[in-house]
Amino acid sequence: MAALTRRELLGTALGAAAAAVLGARGFAAGGAGRKPNIIFILADDLGYGDLGCYGQEVIQTPRLDAMAAEGVRFTDCYAGSTVCAPSRCSLMTGLHTGHARVRGNALVPLEPEDTTVAEVLRGAGYATGLMGKWGLGEPDTAGVPNRQGFDEFFGYLNQKHAHNHYPDYLWENETRVEIPGNVPHEKFDGVSEVRTVYAADLITEKALGFIERHREHPFFLYLAHIVPHANNERGAALGDGMEVPDYGPYKDREWPDPEKGHAAMITRLDAQVGQVLDKLRELGIEKDTLVLFTSDNGVHKEGGIKPDFFKSSGPLRGIKRSMHDGGIRVPMIAWWPERIAPGQTSGQVWAFWDFLPTAAELAGAPAPAGLDGVSVVPALFGETLKERPPLYWEFHEGGYFRAVRMGGWKAVSPDPGEPLELYDLAEDMGEERNIAGEHPEIVREIEAFMATARTPSEHWPGKPRKTP
Numbered sequence: 001m002a003a004l005t006r007r008e009l010l011g012t013a014l015g016a017a018a019a020a021v022l023g024a025r026g027f028a029a030g031g032a033g034r035k036p037n038i039i040f041i042l043a044d045d046l047g048y049g050d051l052g053c054y055g056q057e058v059i060q061t062p063r064l065d066a067m068a069a070e071g072v073r074f075t076d077c078y079a080g081s082t083v084c085a086p087s088r089c090s091l092m093t094g095l096h097t098g099h100a101r102v103r104g105n106a107l108v109p110l111e112p113e114d115t116t117v118a119e120v121l122r123g124a125g126y127a128t129g130l131m132g133k134w135g136l137g138e139p140d141t142a143g144v145p146n147r148q149g150f151d152e153f154f155g156y157l158n159q160k161h162a163h164n165h166y167p168d169y170l171w172e173n174e175t176r177v178e179i180p181g182n183v184p185h186e187k188f189d190g191v192s193e194v195r196t197v198y199a200a201d202l203i204t205e206k207a208l209g210f211i212e213r214h215r216e217h218p219f220f221l222y223l224a225h226i227v228p229h230a231n232n233e234r235g236a237a238l239g240d241g242m243e244v245p246d247y248g249p250y251k252d253r254e255w256p257d258p259e260k261g262h263a264a265m266i267t268r269l270d271a272q273v274g275q276v277l278d279k280l281r282e283l284g285i286e287k288d289t290l291v292l293f294t295s296d297n298g299v300h301k302e303g304g305i306k307p308d309f310f311k312s313s314g315p316l317r318g319i320k321r322s323m324h325d326g327g328i329r330v331p332m333i334a335w336w337p338e339r340i341a342p343g344q345t346s347g348q349v350w351a352f353w354d355f356l357p358t359a360a361e362l363a364g365a366p367a368p369a370g371l372d373g374v375s376v377v378p379a380l381f382g383e384t385l386k387e388r389p390p391l392y393w394e395f396h397e398g399g400y401f402r403a404v405r406m407g408g409w410k411a412v413s414p415d416p417g418e419p420l421e422l423y424d425l426a427e428d429m430g431e432e433r434n435i436a437g438e439h440p441e442i443v444r445e446i447e448a449f450m451a452t453a454r455t456p457s458e459h460w461p462g463k464p465r466k467t468p
Helices: 006-024 062-069 084-093 117-123 199-213 232-238 257-283 352-363 440-451
Strands: 037-043 072-078 127-133 152-156 169-172 175-178 192-194 219-224 289-295 329-335 344-346 391-395 401-406 409-413 421-424
Touching: 037 084, 037 257, 037 352, 062 257, 062 289, 062 329, 084 117, 084 352, 117 127, 117 219, 117 352, 127 199, 152 199, 199 219, 199 257, 257 289, 401 440, 409 440, 421 440
Parallel strands: 037 219, 037 289, 072 344, 127 152, 127 219
Antiparallel strands: 072 329, 152 169, 169 175, 289 329, 391 401, 401 409, 409 421
16 A cells, blocks of 8 residues: 555544544544534625624624634634635635635636535535525536536626625526616616615525525535625715615714624624524524634725724734735634534634535545645534644735745745745734744745645746745
């Protein structure tokens, strides 16, 4: 027998640990017994500090705060990228942006040879559904959800289309469905003049219906909400892109309208997450269901909002499109009544590309070979992974920026030709003090890792990094 690689050895050890943990809780990683339902709820542009359980003091998020109190709140979870499409690609394929097909927001679809978490879970007997925003394939391409493992899809294919919270059409599987009551603006593209049906409400309704229909057997629901992303086009044309039916408890606050909208969108999202949890309890399947909640990247500054108004990045530096943690570190809450012990806070470092192997482990399914991610099932139950590969990101808008997290070290490459920045996150969570000059050996180690962390991409070629 050929010698196992380091990644295979690590995966074997984690797989054994996960099997032991699941077996102790009445679930068999090998497939015997009931397989858990998996719901992954993704917010759009929600900042690390936008939830009460992550330090928010103004915006009301009671259901998510309760969800965290009833489960585990991760402090060191990372999105796949600092913008939408590549983050979602990493989530779906288990590959970081050095290897993923989609590494930026250009309209590059997934191809038939790409394997998604939906395909893996469907192969394990799961019903699979996506409600919300996709961003990984336009109509009639190989990248549409129904050609990438999803039995059911309702929502937006295109991320720019998803800016409009009152669209005149959405997609149901591969059929365009008109939304009566929403009428496009005659003058401004991407803006609706008559706004009646709020997409987030409709997406939630479809998600609840999916849960209801598939309650008798294992299902995977990817609920990819579009809030609190701004309608950039409406913001540019009319000055307020934070579209929401009403300002709720913030209507009388002496705040700018975009800030009222931002807060109201998050509180409305909070209530809709609560609807999902309530539906699980109503159907009596909450103990059979793992629910994960997170965001695709850091807070934005579009639609007229100012990210500092609510301290949306919390203690982190940066926002969306930054390689500092404010752009890529995200809230992550895991909830599984009577399986996950309540009231936990975990500092386990993990990232979106870990979701596919984690879901495969839970389903008792083999994960594809060559993934960048590892299963973090033990971390859901309070254990710490003894070893995991470093995390890697690259970003191609306005330059070529990269970042690495290796243990407690965080490195940011501002652009080729610029010296690598280095931070000790245990001592400097806000990445305020660049200590690269004090640790040349760590810089060399990270530089060596970065040199091998990517494969060529015709769409995102990158640039060679010059060592000072």
